[in-house]
Amino acid sequence: MSPRRSLFPALLFVGFLTATLQADTRPAPPPLPESQAAVKRVEPPLHPQIDQLIEAATPNFRKIAAPLCSDAEFFRRAHLDLTGSVPTGEETRAFLADQTPTQEKRAALIELLLASPRYARRMQYVLDEMIMERRAGSNVPDAEWQNWLRSSIRENRRWDAVVAEILAADGAEDAKRPAAKFYLDRDFEVDVVTRDVGRIFLGVDLECAQCHDHPSIDGYLQRHYYGISAFLKRSYVFTDAKSKKKMLGEKAEGDVKFTSVFTSVEGMTNPRLLDLPQIPDPDGVERAYLVKPESKARGIPQYSRRLQLPLSMISDENVDFRRNIVNRLWAVMMGRGLVEPLDVRHADNPATHPEVLSLLADELLRHEYDVRWLIRELALTKTYQRGRAAGDSNDEAHSYAGAYLKALSPEQLAWSVMDVTGVSTQTLAAKKAELLKKDPKSGEAKTADPLWQEETLHDALKANVDQFVTTFAGQGGQKTGFDSSADQALFLLNGALIQKWLVPANGNLTDRLRKLEASAEFAEELYMSVLNRAPGDEEVAAVTSYLEAVSDRDAATQELTWALMTSAEFRFNH
């Protein structure tokens, strides 16, 4: 048993928890004997191991596997996945012209992108959707929560520490309030929180198990549902009389009992996560309070069941926690989870590649929940870098013989459109000029700072991103797959925003394009800027025909740009 589970007196316990979370590092393991340490140093990196397992899982893999994607494809794909937007035409040409050997070039690109401030923003979007599932809720303002998430990513905080902070949060202290959004903007409805703790952090949707053992999923039992509920049931929403803010209080009593609607058998459980050991209350803490719950005071028990949740969640024994996050991060990078749907993992719906899932989970633990490391390793795999599958070879067997299409998220779409059309460049230039005017002395340095650039551009264009989110965001949380509605198509077809950005002006994309006399040059600049690749001969011919057929060069420019920007090739990450 981990030392954290021992029966400390309550105060020491709470303090210990706080200290542990703030430390963000594990106590150093005991020093290894010389020979083991030596073995440790020459361990192979993760990514080839993944590829080996993927290959081994499917007979004939080598035969059916698509070749690795082209440099152009990789350049665009990596930019989208790691920075949330497409690269520029200029950057693309430079990458393609670079003579460095492919593997080295790609690895260097990955490092560059991971170090960019845009990586933190991209992961903020991903994790926000994963955890808050696009819920509206204003107990914790979105901006505060998102800033906290983003800085956690930028600092590459251990994932287990981030989750522990979320699950330990009560919203009482302003400084720690952002992390409480998970609880508070679900109004801490116990059923909803119980289910979402299971779905989002453990990869299991226990909704059915609220009423009975799942009729056909052997692994989902009623006691699983109530085991999670038992951590939460004593907590409640308390509104601070002065600040009017909602936060969590907790009672020091209350047990969780359940009856099956099928068998009428009664059960009782202490807090426990799935099949981990139960966590009984220590002796003598029933009805023992640090602060008694009253109308004007939120209850703080001597022993908090809720604070056991983060500890249990991130404990080494909790394999499901690791498996869930690696599955979700795999889905982000590869376009499909090893377990699908992402929150329905059980014995009869196992991972398509169980060894890969186990490997990723074990390695994440060994690497101290380093998310950036894992993303890097995934990006370095051949699996990630494969070209698109030919025909339907991928569909049934999920062998990863070819890369999956990934629909751009609303945020990726928004930024890609703004970057491609030139909105971003122009906005940034304007903001730079503004700052330089106000602060000529330190302005230069400031405006050259990539972090300043990212934050400034984000704040300036957030309203546009929000419009895309409103139009393109699907229901609920992280999902793979693709859904499309007529509303979205109308937005792309006729929406004023897009049409405005296509109007040639001030050196934006269409402005540059319309000035190119030669249609071959036009086609090259168009394809490179919008689709990040050179056009094939047929494509150049098609563009040429179009330009010849349409006398109004401005109109033709906007139409062609529009067509590429609303095409499937742009809409998907491939």
Add this chain to the structure above:
Amino acid sequence: MSNRPAPPPLPDDPIDVKQSHVVAEFQHDVALTTCRLDPQARFAFAGAEDFNVYRWSVDGGNESKTVFSGHESWVRCLDFSPDGERLYTAGYDDRIGVWDTAAAKPKPLEMIEAHKGWVRWVKVNRDGTRLVSCGNDNLIKLWSLPDGKLIQEFRGHERHPYAVLFHPDEQRLASFDLMGNIKEWDIASGKELRSFEAKFMWGFDQKFRADMGGARDMIFSEDGKTLIVAGLTNVTNAFAGVHNPMILLFNWENFEPQHKLTDASYKGMSWGVRTHPEGFLAAVGAPQGGSKGAIWFWKPGEEKPFHTVTLSHCGRGLDMTADGRRIAVAQFDGLLKIYQLTRKS
């Protein structure tokens, strides 16, 4: 208010609202909808959600309970002939009931098919020769008494009128509808004279798409200079009943609001209001949730009531004797209580 003989004052037992106490309590087993005292204050009447009207003797016990059965729906408004002989009931079964107030075994003397839809209000004039009613057909109707013949219809309200009164000068009527429209009518011609939109006593709930408002009680001051309306204001959630109570004092000559008495901290509304001979108002309140009904004693123009009596449940109606010594209050839990507004004797 109709003519009532004023009893002689008792100098050694003056009105002292702060010492108000219950002198009689009557119990019914179904929620009450309204209450009235007859002009001689012999009886206390209450409408109930079981379609009946109940009468108790003020000085009797609960055993004096007598059922007035005959309506086929709720009664939320009662009035009397000036001599107290006749009781008139406004029923949600579209009818006006006419009864012998003091009958030992009450049966309706008449059931007038008065409106197409609920009859929400009945009022008898000063000399007992006329009765005015309003209903869910958006009409105000004037009837002659005692024959119950329809004399005049008054059209103009576009939504349900909730209450209608004779102005003390007997030439005009005053009415108040769901949307907060206050209208003045000329009795002789049937024409609308003036109209005012008291929008603050109405709200449209955007979410649930429904109007909420209306006079829950209405009286004229003795001199006819002020129209006094009990109802609600600040509608934020009509379907959950989130609003505040309001007593409006409306200057009838200038045709504009004079005082708007409300309590922003009390979620609920007012179902009854009376003026006391000494010049203050008594109003009854129903909370949105919970049981803390209230009687507010308020001096017009002041920000807060000068005294509040907490009721054991939601107040549904209030009436006052002519001498102002006693009030009757009907509650949601079926209780009808008589308070004396003096110290305990």
Add this chain to the structure above:
Amino acid sequence: MRRDTGCHRIDHALSRRGFLAGTAAGAAAMGGVLTPAQADQLQSGQKRLLQVFLQGGFSQFETFDPKPGTKYGGPFRQIETSVPGMMICELLPHMATRMHKLSIIRSINLRTNDHGKGRLFMEKGRNVGEFPYVGSVAAKYLAPPNPTLPTYLHITTRGLSDNTNAFLEAQHAQMKLPGTKAPDNLARPDKLTVEAARRRADFRAQLNERFSGGKGQSAFTETFDSSFEMAERLMSQKGLLEAEPSGKDLERYGSHPFGRRCVLARNLLQNGATVVKVTHHGYDTHAENFNFHLEQLGEFDQTFCMLLDDIEATGMLDSTLIMVYSEFGRTPKINQRYGRDHWGASVSMALGGAGIKPGVTVGATNKEGTEVSDREVDAGHLFHTYFSALGIDPTADHNVPGKSIPIGDPAKSSIKELLV
């Protein structure tokens, strides 16, 4: 909280073993998959669905299951209808003269008092799991081969964005129309000529063909293209969608938003729509239940009857299933605000049109309306009934590749006395 015990989630079917069994063998056990031939048959005898959703939980006492003069009956009376012996609340006088075209169910027990759960149960026919709504299922199996409109249109302004199509194709998800105004972005941009719009769309189509040609995951591109197709359909119906109702229509239907939405619903149904749902707000009357039902049903009664009349007049009643329903009913007990609260234990609805025997009353509640006393059913049974009436076998599996999911909850069945 008690839940219905019929628990059939998508994950049952997604179990790897079940996955592979979702072929002939598995299908046969469940009643077969709809064959293309069956689908064709359905499409040639074009059917459609009209749903009128009274949001918030309308009171069964004040509509289809009146209990006048009883403890909880409230102030309203009941009136006779054109069906001998069938009495409804006096608040629905227009419906009363048309009840011989409709049937009512009084014995629905949803076992929930929660808005979300009640609504989802009534829409999905199952009370747990991700399943498509009635509207999406009907859209999929009833839509003609080349629909001129999105197949499932929901005329409402409220923000709820539901996942209505679950595992069915994106094109069968509900398309929301505000109803009193047309969707955004229906108009081609000013500076874009018809010719320009067409040629850029053609160019785009070529790009997509080249992109998907021969490569995997064509489903994504298909879905994407389908949405543009839907958009074009909507744009082509701009006139219909933006049309102001005629004076006559406003007179008959009422000029309030619900009236306007029902005029649009009629126009859509008469112009090739497959599934149209109209929502009327609001019925969640925790306060002033009687005043508010007076108001809301006053709006609903005449408007709905005009819509019913017009559907019948154009010969579409036999081929249009009509539902009038809510997420639950209201409490017998009248609270201190003259309101009624949530009540899922004895709920009513009206059903008529295609495949439904009119003039039937299914089930009953006890004298005081505090519980179902006869023929208890739930939303699962209703779901089966809708599709049986429409000629779609609810015991068959959905026509979805690689999945074996029955259309209706296998633990339930149709309410046979409602079916022609």
